[in-house]
Amino acid sequence: MSTMQQQPQDYSADAPVGSRLRATVGSTRIEEDIFGRAFDGRIMSRLWAFVAPYRSRVIVAVIAVLIFTATQLAIPLIIRYAVDYGIAPARDSGLDMSHLGRAVALFVAVVIANAIANLIQERVVGDLAENVLFDIRRAMFGHLQRVSLSFMDKTEVGRLMSRLQGDVNSMQEFLETSVMAVGDFALLIGIVVAMLWLDVQLGLLVLSVLPILFIVRIFWIKKARDAFMAAHQSNSIANGALAEAIHGVRAVQSMGREELNLGLYSRLADRVLSTHIHAARLAQIMVPIVDTLTGIAMALVILVGGSMVVSGRLEIGGIIAFLFYIQRFFDPIRSLTLQYSVMQRAMASGHRLIEVLDVPKAITDKPDAEPLTEADDGSVEFRNVVFGYNPDEPVLRDVSFRVNTGETVALVGPTGSGKSSAMALVHRFYDVQDGAVLVGGRDVRDVTQDSLGHHIAMVLQEPYLFTGTVIENIRYSTEHASVDQVIEASKAVGAHDFIMRLPEGYDTLLDERGGNLSQGQRQLLSFARALVADAPILILDEATANIDSYTEMQIQKALQRLLEGRTGLIIAHRLATIRGADRIIVLQKGSVIESGNHDALMARDGLYAGLYNLNHGSFDDLGTPSDPNLAS
């Protein structure tokens, strides 16, 4: 928080005069809007699509909620009946209990109906809200599997997760309360009608306190919401600071920042305290207001209603019914105003959900797309390919080359030369702007993406492991692979030995992202995964990380094994890899500038020779040191 930077004197007595304390804890990133417009037809109609399949259940729920409300309304009336027609006359004129008996029987019937309606209503709505919640989440998750990778690259995972969880959950809350809102609305109208039916004059008198409550609440809700927001925000800022302290604890301790950080954090915690106290004060202020209005209404009923009883205009049971209604009277108003906030929150969430669902699927199969089959060879060809993530800034300009079946080709070039983009095009992660990419002699746009995926195995620069066992990770989506095939692949890449040393061998559970394995071991597992997939073409983005020399040797061996009998297309950083390639393609600023084997390129004395000579032992930093954007 900016306020912290202005008060250095608390923590650094020995600070030089005029210097600032450059210290904060946690991030001050502003949160997303919590509230949207209360009603947005477009969002509602999109969301309705998820509810529509359960239309008949919605109707059942609404009917049940109306029956439930009707029974609620009936109870004071039955009591009135019991008092006025059952009890009072019986007392006054002999002991005829039949009216009372009838009233109580009716009462029992109504409360049973009430319980059943409640059961049906809550059950149907609860189940429906859960179903819709999961349906929306599934639709979004499924959609994200197909949206363009450039969207995924630009978007933080955390942000998407908060869509899939927080926003989806607030839709659930919305669905549950909106059926309740129907009931509350009906209850409010029902109470008004019942009171007016009992006695128009007294009813109007009592109802006159209603507008007061409405007005007070409208002013109140805005203030309360601001207070609630401030509390919520201060809380998430403090929680962010705590998370940072936990993740960065090693840096905190080695820099000796414990004292200072505790001081800074305490201020955040103070702010949490003060905003929450403020919010609590605002939330509670409504209690005496509602109670006062209830008191006024009851006093009116007693005074005015009492004289009406005396004048014979109203029976005593009527007063009792009034008193019962008054006590229930403010409940629907309270929950309706709360539902208004829920609805605003839901609209903001709904807007974000739809945003995700509307991200275009960049790549779709043509209607007549055919699968690549085993009959297709393993050649890869670029024909005058032009491509850019932003059409005005091409990262590949007129790139043409061909890799024949069984060849190994290394792609080298400085950062930003377009190597990774070229690889992504082979797998059709993106579509070219001009020209064509051919795999097995067929344009990648004419074949199904699924078959393309099985024709190409890909090893990414950063090995990525999922939570699960070793064998699950190696097998991954090649589900039909047998245990023997997995073991064979692991042996081939030299991973078998270390896997067998793990506590439970192939059944060992990996930690988050394979944290219990070394970088090199993770790399070998991802090699094994590609080998099990057994595709005719292998695309590999070599790791740049500095791995110790022993692991490096193992990886080189595994690579050779992996490339056996396959077409290999490698973004290479290692000298050994580059030298082992049949051909080297040098890219610069999106164009192929040199191509040939190592000796030919060295003889040319061009960019490749220059880069090669600059480099010390590994080929990972091909940036020219004079350019700070390319260095490291």
Place this chain on the structure above:
Amino acid sequence: MKAQSAPSDHPDGDGGRQIVPDFNRTASVGLDRSRETMRRIMQMSLAYRRQAGLAILCTILGVLAQLTIPLLLGRAVDQAQTALTAGGGTAQLLPVALMLLAMSVLRGLLTMGQNFFAESVGHHLARQIRAMVYDKIQRLPFSFHDRVHSGELITVGMLDVEGVRMFFSTGFIRLIHLVLLIGIGGWLLISTDPALGLLALCFVPFAAWRSIVSHLTLRATWLVLQEKLAVLSRVMEENLAGIRVVRAFSAQLYEMAKFDGASKTALELAHRRVRIRVTNSSAMSLSFFLAMALVLLVGGRQVANGTTGIGALTSVLTFMTILQMPVRQLGMMVNSFARASTCGTRIFTLLDLEPVIADAPGAPELKITDGTLRFENVSFSFDPDSGPKALDDISFEARRGETIGIIGAPGSGKSSLVHLIPRFYDATSGRVTIDGQAVNEVTLASLRKAVAVVQQDSFLFTTTIENNVAYGDPATADHRLHAASGSAQLHDYVTGLPEGYGTVVGERGGSLSGGQRQRLSIARSLLLDPAIMIFDDSTAAIDAGTEARLRTAMQERAPDRVTLIIAHRLNSLKHADRILFLEEGRIVESGTHEKLIALGGRYAELHVLQMGSAEESAA
């Protein structure tokens, strides 16, 4: 929670050992433990005397005010009735009406006071616990953080604090409220009309029982549901983070099947929870209304008999409506107790841990004189009881101005060795000294000021580059900050950014590349001007040219300090005054680059391996 995490079993300073609490979220807490936890929560809550006292006072008075309302209503009805039958004016209704109004206002104010002060206690308590948790987490040593997942600690700091915070208002105060309401109200009822009173209360045991049972079941299923949802969210999170792998293997269908599998179990559980909730709430309502029907029937007969007034019947009926809510919420209170007890136990387990690495009593500050670092027969193991030795009998000395290179295969103990110097861990045996002072006998603050470690993966804080560089010395002067980042080969890059030093970087580094992150973390350490500077494989992502310039820049200050460098690239070590070759925790070779090459041992072998394919490119 396992018994081993009880505070009495605390480690006795035997190396880096730290008993790790079991933060299992579904585990039930033993009764003794639970009672102790609740005692501590209550003690801490009641320490906010004014607020807690006011909350309790408001609760008591509020119940009294609340209970007068049914009585006043009854009296009003009776008076209206009398006025009707016996004739006479309605003037006597006025005092009752005014009393009713006054009591309503009073009840409102007292309820407000009750809720506000009770919540206030909770928020103050949370404020206090938050700071304690934060402080403790910051002070627990590396060995603790190695073993406890960060997610667990975050949950303790967020959800568990919340669970304890809620207890005073939703558990304790509401319970007082309910007990008083049933106690005083029930006594009033039964003393005026025993039969009717008992009938009116007859739904209470049933509703209370269902409420408690259903809330406890809901809580148990909630915990399981949370686990299922965690699986689901892990499936989604890993899919999104690894979307390139998913695409590369065309594994979308496989991933959808994984998602459906995880979601199906969660959904089934969610439906079960709806069922439990709904069945019980309907049953509770029904019991309440049936009791009301009985009161109506019996009370009606009594009124007809003349044994009871119609006002008394009204009183009883209104009282029942007042009682209904708190009784139905009894389950919530029990739930609040259960939650506070498990959350509180986790919090106290954490707070009761004593950092095994802390200042010895009366420890003096480290005094740097010659700047000599010595390892004297140092052995270390992460688990002193059974674990293998990570370091075995290490001895060496480094004088001011010297650079020591450390090399060895992964797991050979390189990082463990340097981590003993700033006491990230404590040696199991032997001594690490700086100018003759053992590192575990001086204050941590002074030690860590003198020793800076640049870690392999540098953690950046979500703030500006400036604040990150100045992390260890936030009050430093601008020119020192710029000099440090200049030496780290960072300054030029930063000044080229649109927002310069004000650029915000994040935990994940945001826009910075791996090499830039490492340079930032080097600048951060250089700013401290430490007597001992350690690079733990922290130049791996920096290209060779920049690394060479970095080395030159650092040579200026090198005469004033001991430098230790861990690296895989022999190029980074060649210039060292001495190179230690580690294998399985032992120094197997030691000497200058030339000497080790001449020795023809492991180092020489590695040299051939690394340089063999690049002999012509060696600069």
